[in-house]
Amino acid sequence: MDYPIIDKPVPAGGWNLADYAAARRDFDWQQACRLLDGRPGGINIGCVATDRHVRAGRGAVAALRWLGKDGTVRELSYGELAAASDRFAAALQAAGIAPGERVAVLAGRIPELYVAALGTLKAGAVFCPLFSAFGPEPVYTRLSRSEARVLVTTATLYARKVQANRARLPALTQVVLAAGEAPDTLGWQAFLDAAREPLRPVSTGAEDAALLHYTSGTTGAPKGALHVHGAVLAHAWSGHAVLDLRPGDVYWCTADPGWVTGMSYGLVAPLVLGATLVVDEAEFDAGRWYDILERERVNVWYTAPTAIRMLMKYGAEPLAGRGFPALRLLASVGEPLNPEAVVWAERHLGRPFHDTWWQTETGAIMVANYGAQAVRLGSMGRPLPGVEVAIVRRRRDGGLDFLADGEEGEIAIRAGWPSMFRGYLDEAERYAACFAEGWYLAGDLAVRDADGYFWFVGRNDDVIKTAGHLIGPFEVENVLMEHAAVAEAGVIGKPDPYAGEVIKAFVALKPGHVADDALRKALIGLARARLGPAVAPRELDFLPELPRTRSGKILRRLLKARELGLPEGDLSTLETDSDSARS
Numbered sequence: 001m002d003y004p005i006i007d008k009p010v011p012a013g014g015w016n017l018a019d020y021a022a023a024r025r026d027f028d029w030q031q032a033c034r035l036l037d038g039r040p041g042g043i044n045i046g047c048v049a050t051d052r053h054v055r056a057g058r059g060a061v062a063a064l065r066w067l068g069k070d071g072t073v074r075e076l077s078y079g080e081l082a083a084a085s086d087r088f089a090a091a092l093q094a095a096g097i098a099p100g101e102r103v104a105v106l107a108g109r110i111p112e113l114y115v116a117a118l119g120t121l122k123a124g125a126v127f128c129p130l131f132s133a134f135g136p137e138p139v140y141t142r143l144s145r146s147e148a149r150v151l152v153t154t155a156t157l158y159a160r161k162v163q164a165n166r167a168r169l170p171a172l173t174q175v176v177l178a179a180g181e182a183p184d185t186l187g188w189q190a191f192l193d194a195a196r197e198p199l200r201p202v203s204t205g206a207e208d209a210a211l212l213h214y215t216s217g218t219t220g221a222p223k224g225a226l227h228v229h230g231a232v233l234a235h236a237w238s239g240h241a242v243l244d245l246r247p248g249d250v251y252w253c254t255a256d257p258g259w260v261t262g263m264s265y266g267l268v269a270p271l272v273l274g275a276t277l278v279v280d281e282a283e284f285d286a287g288r289w290y291d292i293l294e295r296e297r298v299n300v301w302y303t304a305p306t307a308i309r310m311l312m313k314y315g316a317e318p319l320a321g322r323g324f325p326a327l328r329l330l331a332s333v334g335e336p337l338n339p340e341a342v343v344w345a346e347r348h349l350g351r352p353f354h355d356t357w358w359q360t361e362t363g364a365i366m367v368a369n370y371g372a373q374a375v376r377l378g379s380m381g382r383p384l385p386g387v388e389v390a391i392v393r394r395r396r397d398g399g400l401d402f403l404a405d406g407e408e409g410e411i412a413i414r415a416g417w418p419s420m421f422r423g424y425l426d427e428a429e430r431y432a433a434c435f436a437e438g439w440y441l442a443g444d445l446a447v448r449d450a451d452g453y454f455w456f457v458g459r460n461d462d463v464i465k466t467a468g469h470l471i472g473p474f475e476v477e478n479v480l481m482e483h484a485a486v487a488e489a490g491v492i493g494k495p496d497p498y499a500g501e502v503i504k505a506f507v508a509l510k511p512g513h514v515a516d517d518a519l520r521k522a523l524i525g526l527a528r529a530r531l532g533p534a535v536a537p538r539e540l541d542f543l544p545e546l547p548r549t550r551s552g553k554i555l556r557r558l559l560k561a562r563e564l565g566l567p568e569g570d571l572s573t574l575e576t577d578s579d580s581a582r583s
């Protein structure tokens with residue numbers, strides 16, 4: 001391989017503390033970045049993920065193995081993926097899409113999504129994935145705020161989630177349908193055929209924008225976290241050091257590319273490292289999942305705690321008569337990984353789950369139980385070499401206090417790692433509020449033990465994690481507020497044994513409206529139609545009024561404490577917390 005840094009294998013016996021400290025001290029991201037593709041200054045994720053393999057004679061290796069819902073299997077080699085993404089990039093150029101402009105995809109896990117992502121990157125445009133289970137409202141907000149010029153979707157999703165808002169999306173000049181037909185759109189093949197010239201290579205540098213991921217905060221609209229081409233170094237490094245991905249490995253990541261995990265590790269890292277990426281189009285199904293692990297001989301599997309808990313729920317029965325000798329490494333991300341899940345996996349799949357912690361903003365894994373270091377049950381692991389993590393408390397003057405081992409505080413990462421987000425699109429202040437004294441503040445609370453392992457405590461804000469997906473309460477409250485009967489709405493995450501949290505709404509009504517079951521159903525129905533079932537509240541209670549801070553913000557934490565029967569806590573801190581800079 002042509003990566004001097006990641007060519008170093010994980011030391012036999014794993015990273016001990018001394019190796020780890022040395023590797024971190026000696027690690028030079030800038031140097032590594034320059035080495036990544038040989039050309040000074042130039043780097044493009046799409047090219048590193050495909051063309052590099054073709055140049056190295058690995059064009060015939062399977063890059064993508066797609067398992068359709070209906071049993072269809074489609075395989076694309078690295079050579080085919082390189083050619084198909086070139087073609088898509090050329091079509092973007094023919095359509096007049098300039099480098100830096102946004103191309104969005106709203107689709108399930110279909111091969112065209114992967115081709116479009118890589119092609120967009122090759123054309124120097126910015127790829128913006130949208131979760132296909134989002135309803136029309138979140139889709140509109142994201143398309144509109146990103147000023148996407150091109151949208152790749154299917155006729156069904158277009159009709160349900162985009163068409164009605166098309167006139168309100170002036171920047172959107174081209175809708176390309178990977179399946180089906182609709183007025184004012186182009187078919188996939190017709191779009192590709194419009195490119196009469198081959199791709200004119202675009203030179204992108206490490207600091208050029210590549211990916212735009214929308215993520216949720218406590219207040220305001222979703223934030224567009226912008227990532228650059230140089231991030232690929234962190235994807236490659238973490239894919240190697242944490243996921244132990246090797247060329248020719250069969251790798252399966254169950255995350256949807258509509259979320260950051262599905263891009264960083266469901267597309268970029270495995271392709272950059274020359275693995276064969278298994279993509280399953282279908283939704284969770286225990287029997288199907290075990291079939292995939294067994295039949296496809298998956299070597300490395302990356303999934304989420306919710307999925308593991310669902311598998312555990314089905315028990316040992318669907319496992320009877322199966323074996324997974326090919327499985328080498330299991331990893332998990334997105335929510336706290338409960339120790340039972342690790343133990344269960346070791347017993348039933350033959351390997352423990354390795355936890356990994358990171359965020360949309362960090363772009364790549366920051367903390368993990370990686371290499372052969374012992375998995376500490378309940379701990380997220382240790383920072384990767386090249387990543388410096390501290391536990392801090394923000395002072396009132398904006399400075400940071402660095403806390404000792406064993407003390408609970410906010411996770412902070414020293415700014416400057418390659419996959420660090422480079423901005424929230426058009427929101428410089430919101431971006432700046434995430435940093436202090438050269439450190440990025442993650443908004444998560446944790447404790448570090450004396451051996452350098454990090455233990456997750458909780459979020460420092462009101463965002464909700466449901467089935468591994470980050471949901472902003474504000475987006476949900478806004479839709480409920482649109483109903484004529486609603487005076488105010490507050491939304492919280494309510495603990496759930498499988499999904500981690502489910503969304504629960506509290507609503508106060510305007511005078512003259514009756515809080516009954518019909519209205520409850522109507523409100524949940526409205527939210528499902530506008531937001532999509534993944535984002536809509538599962539439960540809804542009526543209250544005479546909602547608790548507020550002195551500055552008028554809804555005290556979601558108090559709603560949560562009451563819901564869970566917990567002490568209501570120190571209200572003065574609740575008030576200052578919900579007024580904090582980061583949102």
Ligand code: 6R9
Binds near residue numbers: 335358442444
């Ligand atoms: C990759 C991703 C980020 C938030 C993060 C934290 C939670 C992620 C976790 C975890 C406990 C882990 N989270 N990994 N919590 N243990 N191993 O999920 O990105 O959607 O931006 O969510 O997810 O709260 O801050 P994103």
